Amino acid sequence: MRALEQLAAAAPRLLSGVGVRGLEVAGKFGLFALAAHLLGPAPLGVFFLCLTVQSLVSTAGRLGVERPTARHLAADLALARTDLARRTLVQAIGLALLSGFACGLILYCAAEPLAGALRQPTLSSPLQVTAFSLPFHLVTIVGGYVLIGLDRGGWGQFLMNALAPLLMLAALASAAVAPNLGPLSWPMRDFATFELLLWSLVGAQVVAAAWTLLVVGARWRTVSVTTPATAIEAAANDPLPPLAKAARSYYPVELMGAVLASLPGLALAPHVSAAVLGGFSVSLRLAMLTSNVVTSLGYMVSGRIAAAHRRGAFTEVWEDLQQVRRSALGLCLPPILFLLLAPGLTLRLLNADMPEARISLQIMALAQFAVVFCAGRDVLLGMTGHGRTLTQLSLVQLCICLLGAVIVIPTTGAPGAALTTAAAWAAAALGQQVLARRRVPEVFADP
Secondary structure, three states: OOOHHHHHHHHHHHHHHHHHHHHHHHHHHHHHHHHHHHHHHHHHHHHOOOOOOOHHHHHHHHHHHHHHHHHHHHHHHOOOOOHHHHHHHHHHHHHHHHHHHHHHHHHHHEEEEHHHOOHHHHHHHHHHHHHHHHHHHHHHHHHHHHHHHHHHHHHHHHHHHHHHHHHHHHHHHHHHHHHOOOOOOOHOOOOHHHHHHHHHHHHHHHHHHHHHHHHHHHHHHHHHHHOOOOOOOOOOOOOOOOHHHHHHHHHHHHHHHHHHHHHHHHHHHHOOOOHHHHHHHHHHHHHHHHHHHHHHHHHHHHHHHHHHHHHHHHHHHHHHHHHHHHHHHHHHHHHHHHHHOOOOHHHHOOOOOOHHHHHHHHHHHHHHHHHHHHHOOHHHHHHHHHHHHHHHHHHHHHHHHHHHHHHHHHOOOHHHHHHHHHHHHHHHHHHHHHHHHHHHHHHHHHO
């Protein structure tokens, strides 16, 4: 009964995050479905490769600063150390701006060699357009983690994940109906649909970055006014490491996370057609929808976990973890079962119903059971300073993906890429479950 009361009390906060993820899912599903029908599988595969490269380069450019930023802000504000929190905020946003412009320039110059390495000759120009989005993408992601640290996880998730797909869907839908608008169609008539999709990615990231900075500024003014002037003395003799040092310990985790999410698809690209690659990419994103919900639930409590652990309130940390797990089970198990039992139905809506895509979707959906049952453990490790543990788990995943890329994927194609991805997901989830109990035993101890 007490557990149900706790879950009911936390439901508005958790469900707000899930609602934001629902907007993201709706936006991405609509975007991918419309793009698939307007473009076909081959151009859609090229577009997914652009998104993959954007994710990789953006993660490399953030230098691991995002999770330490959220943790430092939440932990310092829990002790009313607004001066330290302000310094963290300025350092994080400044780093995102500088690194974003550098990453955009590097990707623009490397687009043609990269397209040749992936044996996708049509990829060069789309990558150059994608490069323009990188400065704004970095600012949006880092700003989103700032909002998570400021206990505005819903806003952070909306700006990081949901806004850009919704804006891109609106642009693509406008292109689809533009021929029927007569003289009002002039903004669309000089754009091919694929070009419009790429430039809408850039425009959406510009809007998201500007909106993120506005929300961060508004939230910070509230925090700086309402935070008590006297600091709480708990953990006064145990200062957090500087942001740069903390980021160095988390950088391998973030970088390998992006590599692991992208490596199977990149390893698959030289061995299959763009259409098969597009089908696998659609299956991957469908399977990841439940992971996105679990991640969303974790975002909503990550700042609270960092603050409560800093104060030594371990019972609060445990209650937040239980709420995340119960919510994940209730929200994610039905979609996983649906993807397992009726993969073709969903894939047909995205114009990607081919045998390789169906098998891939079922394999990756199976691994989501482990992700859901171990929900919240990665957040616990990340918000309590165990970046090295997460790095060790990422190395295990990397070994799995490299073995799959060398041995499994070249001979089995898309199903092999799905099997490699599923094995990496399951290994990470189970490892987080075991190591969370070992590294943070005080949270799991009987009260």
